[in-house]
Amino acid sequence: MTEEPKPKSKRGFASMSPERRSEIARKGGKSVPAAKRSFSQNADLAARAGQKGGRNVAPENRSFSKDSALASMAGAKGGAATKKPGSKEP
Template sequence: MMAGSSTSKRGFASMDGDRQREIASKGGKSVPAEKRSFSQDRELASEAGRKGGQASGSNRSSQE
């Protein structure tokens, strides 16, 4: 960036904190509780995270 230049705030940055929290809280409420399987089953969430980590790290040596 060039010294002295400023950028205008856009999106969330232009909103006040209360409005940001209001919008962000809707994300957690968009799915009914009975369909949030990871919040109900800790082992299921753990297994899914483990699989994702293995998948993303499996080709790591070929990227170097």
């Protein structure tokens, strides 16, 4: 007599629609006043934090350092995402 595994029930965020999850995530971002978002106010602080995080990743796990094409594609994708419609930037 073998028991079949019970299917996992979706609870919490897993049970929500993507729209609802996005709505909740936006509220979290808005809960901190812009003046207190240190990375948005201080680019040098953000850069130093990113460098520190990068140093804490073992070289063999740094995918961009191993694959420059991957890094280039990611940069292009990020650049395309930040361009505003109607901007004169290439």
